[in-house]
Amino acid sequence: MVECRFNDPARESAWNDWYGGERLGELLAVPGFLTSQRFIALTRPGNYYLTVHSLESMMAFQTPEYKAMGGGAFKGFQGCITDWVRRFFNGVEVAPSITPNDRLVITDAPPEALKGCPVPFVWMDPIEEKDKSRVRGLAKIALSEAEDLLEQKRWPLDIYSPMINQRLST
Secondary structure (H helix, E strand, C coil), X not given: CXXXXXXXXXXXHHHHHHHHHHHHXXXXXXXXXXXXXXXXXXXXXXXXXXXXXXXXXXXXXXXXXXXXXXXXXXXCCHHHEEEEEECCEECCCCCCCCCCCEEEEEECCCHHHHCCCCCCCEEEEECCHHHCCCCEEEEEEEHHHHHHHHHHCCCCCEEEEECCCCEECC
């Protein structure tokens, strides 16, 4: 999962077109990348983006194809990216496809902090050592359920709207 903000409104549309089009196409051509989908947060201030990739393994980042395309570079948009975080998890083989009638819900709160929360989370374990104590919950819910959660603001949840359909490897 890659999270970030974009701080240049004049270039944001061009960045979204590039990242959701050409860039994801490049990534999905790399051996080991299975799916990718982009989202925008409904629960965070500003334009906060999330990209969810499904990988066969972490070896995808070691392939000559990934290295040849510049890895995680943002092709001229690098100076506009802030709060960039990339985290890796086990627990979901392939990310769910989120349609315009769905929302993606993520939480970094521990399960015991979500008593009574109706979201059917799948719990993922972080891969990197620095994150070992931070499980992440992931769920696909209906738009109507997300609207209820947005009104309640009862639990520590991040709710995301899909920007593009899930793309599959080429």
